[in-house]
Amino acid sequence: MKFEALEKLIPEYNRFFTVDEHNERSFELAKKFPEKVRITHEGTSRAGEKIPVLEIGNGSRHALLFGCPHPNEPIGAMMLDTLCNLLVQEENLLKELDYTWHIVKIIDVDGTRLNEGWFSKKDKIESYAENFYRPPGYKQVEWTFPIQYKTLNFQSPLPETKLLMQLIETYQPDFMYSLHNSGFGGAYYYITGDSPELYPHLHSIPKKFGVPLSLGEPEVPFFEHLAPAIFKLFSAKELYDHMAKHTDKDPAEILRMGAGSDEYAERICQTFSLVTEVPYFYDSRVEDQKELEITRKESLLANLKRQKEYLKLLESIMSLAGEYIDKNSPFYFPLQEILETGTDSLKAEENWIHSDEKLNRPATAAEDFDNRNVGDFYRSLSLGMLKRLIKASKETFGPEEKLLKASREADQAFSQQIKGLNENLNYKAIPIKNLVGIQLLTGLYTAKYVQENR
Numbered sequence: 001m002k003f004e005a006l007e008k009l010i011p012e013y014n015r016f017f018t019v020d021e022h023n024e025r026s027f028e029l030a031k032k033f034p035e036k037v038r039i040t041h042e043g044t045s046r047a048g049e050k051i052p053v054l055e056i057g058n059g060s061r062h063a064l065l066f067g068c069p070h071p072n073e074p075i076g077a078m079m080l081d082t083l084c085n086l087l088v089q090e091e092n093l094l095k096e097l098d099y100t101w102h103i104v105k106i107i108d109v110d111g112t113r114l115n116e117g118w119f120s121k122k123d124k125i126e127s128y129a130e131n132f133y134r135p136p137g138y139k140q141v142e143w144t145f146p147i148q149y150k151t152l153n154f155q156s157p158l159p160e161t162k163l164l165m166q167l168i169e170t171y172q173p174d175f176m177y178s179l180h181n182s183g184f185g186g187a188y189y190y191i192t193g194d195s196p197e198l199y200p201h202l203h204s205i206p207k208k209f210g211v212p213l214s215l216g217e218p219e220v221p222f223f224e225h226l227a228p229a230i231f232k233l234f235s236a237k238e239l240y241d242h243m244a245k246h247t248d249k250d251p252a253e254i255l256r257m258g259a260g261s262d263e264y265a266e267r268i269c270q271t272f273s274l275v276t277e278v279p280y281f282y283d284s285r286v287e288d289q290k291e292l293e294i295t296r297k298e299s300l301l302a303n304l305k306r307q308k309e310y311l312k313l314l315e316s317i318m319s320l321a322g323e324y325i326d327k328n329s330p331f332y333f334p335l336q337e338i339l340e341t342g343t344d345s346l347k348a349e350e351n352w353i354h355s356d357e358k359l360n361r362p363a364t365a366a367e368d369f370d371n372r373n374v375g376d377f378y379r380s381l382s383l384g385m386l387k388r389l390i391k392a393s394k395e396t397f398g399p400e401e402k403l404l405k406a407s408r409e410a411d412q413a414f415s416q417q418i419k420g421l422n423e424n425l426n427y428k429a430i431p432i433k434n435l436v437g438i439q440l441l442t443g444l445y446t447a448k449y450v451q452e453n454r
Contacts, residue, residue: 001096003444004208009090010082010440013432016074016119017081019112022105025081026052033088043163047110051163056087059099063447064173064271066104066164069142069180069261071111072134072381074119075278076179078432079439080105097447099175102167107160108141114330123429125281125377126418128183129384133330136337137257142178147259149237151250154258164261172269175450177443178261182279184377184427185370186214186286187438188229190275191446192262197453199227201445208441209434211278212287216370217300221352233273235263246355247348254341254348272450276442278435281427283373288365296367297359303371304350310379311342313413317386321406326396331389338382373424380417386410 017025030037038055045051067077080103086093087101106112117131137143141160147153157165168176182188187206191198206213213229222242224232236259243251262273292299318325318339326332353359363371390407397403421427 001092003441006086006090006093006440006444007437009086010433010437013078013436015122016078016432018116018119019106019109022077022081023052026054026084026105029084029088030054036088037084042166044159045108045110046159049109051104051107051109051160053163053167054084054101054103054105056084056101056103057094057099059094059097061099061174061451062102062171063099063175063177064102064164064167064171065177065179065443066107067179068106068108068112069178070134070140071108072115072132072183073179073181074106074112074115075181075432075435076439077105077112079179079436079443082436082440083443097444098451099447100171102171102173104163104167107164111135111330122280122432125380125421125425125427128280129380129414129418130387132381132384133388134334134381134385135330136334137255139333140257142180142260143236143257145259145261145264147236147263149240150244150252152236152240152252152255157258165264168261168265168268168271173265173271174454175447176262176265176271176273177446178273178275179439180275180277181435182214182277183381184281184283184374185216185279186212186229186282187279188214188231188277189442190231190233190273190277191226192233192266192272192274194226194232195449195453196227198446198449199230202230202442203228205441205445206278206438209437211430211434211438212282212284214277214279215287215289216364216366216374221356233260233262233275236260237263242352243348246351247344249344254344256337256341272446272454274443274446276439278438279430280435281377281429283369283425283427285369285373286366288369290365291362292365292368294363294368295360296363297353297356299363299368299371300353300359303375304346304353306375306379307346311338311346314382314386315339317406317409317413320402320409321390321393322402324393324397324400324403326389326393329389329392329396331385331392335382335385335389373421376417376421377425380414380421383410383414383417387414
């Protein structure tokens with residue numbers, strides 16, 4: 001079956017659905033197709049909200065798919081909404097793929113609700129940043145699986161993580177799809193291991209939907225490249241060892257998190273895992289391979305300098321607010337995490353930059369664009385959370401002078417950051433249908449690959 005034929009069945013989504021809307025659509029689907037769709041409540045969120053798990057099909061293999069492992073990443077939930085409808089309506093699809101599908105549209109429902117303010121205003125960076133929320137690592141569903149490695153001893157999985165652990169242990173999935181997405185850039189992938197038969201699909205599918213591959217800086221420097229824009233999934237152990245190599249501090253004090261979902265699943269049943277990262281916004285420079293006159297080291301150091309300046313700015317504004325910061329606000333924890341670990345993390349990065357001789361080659365335009373422009377985009381997101389934290393603090397403590405001053409400083413910093421992005425980026429917002437299409441087709445071809453090869 002050529003899965004591209006399903007493209008015409010993807011709806012023209014004009015916004016992201018809320019948590020409530022996704023739940024309503026799931027129960028409506030189960031009511032309409034009771035012989036095909038089963039829904040169980042197998043867990044609850046930190047706030048006590050039930051998390052529905054959909055089960056579709058009766059194949060001999062098991063597939064586990066979950067959306068919003070990071071709550072600012074709702075593209076996967078939209079893809080799963082499409083997939084659920086296709087699985088019940090397209091008989092050939094269920095026959096082609098011999099799976100029982102276990103689907104959690106939104107695993108972090110509490111965090112996703114804190115992002116809903118931009119779901120219908122998805123085309124502007126400013127709207128996204130002003131309504132953005134992402135928890136620190138130790139409160140992320142994706143990074144709170146148990147692990148004991150050297151000094152890293154994390155044994156506090158979130159309730160949502162425990163749900164995924166239960167599903168992994170019960171069904172031992174052959175294929176697992178953790179639905180992530182980036183904010184800005186191009187498409188790229190993480191997979192369990194070298195799978196060259198998949199690469200033509202992974203490279204051609206984004207282009208079919210008008211999205212470039214991300215060919216600039218990887219998220220972490222030690223990633224194993226399997227092919228352009230395709231990386232081997234990495235582990236918390238590898239993160240630990242990389243940090244230990246470049247800092248004198250205990251890496252566990254900087255990382256403060258557990259293992260990832262794929263790392264845990266591989267311990268249980270050697271699952272083949274896939275992550276398809278697609279962005280909301282892109283600029284054609286994300287794939288420009290032209291060599292520049294500056295070195296990659298110089299480009300990385302320029303971004304490091306900006307990050308240090310940003311850290312000082314964040315610390316200054318948080319200090320202005322003083323004792324009137326609401327430490328119970330969900331926006332407090334990720335910002336405090338940046339302040340507590342940022343200096344050590346940046347020091348480790350600086351040590352790596354100065355010690356890696358491979359960085360003396362010319363930087364590509366894509367790499368420099370990531371360092372000089374995309375870095376500014378991501379800094380705007382935490383400035384947006386800072387604004388939300390100060391607003392929440394004013395609601396808690398009232399119009400204290402310290403908070404009012406901090407609010408003015410945060411507003412000014414945010415406005416300047418957005419102004420700079422609008423001046424230096426030639427960005428476009430990608431239609432949701434296209435992003436759903438990339439994740440859908442990639443997932444289906446990978447599921448078929450796993451079925452035929454593992």
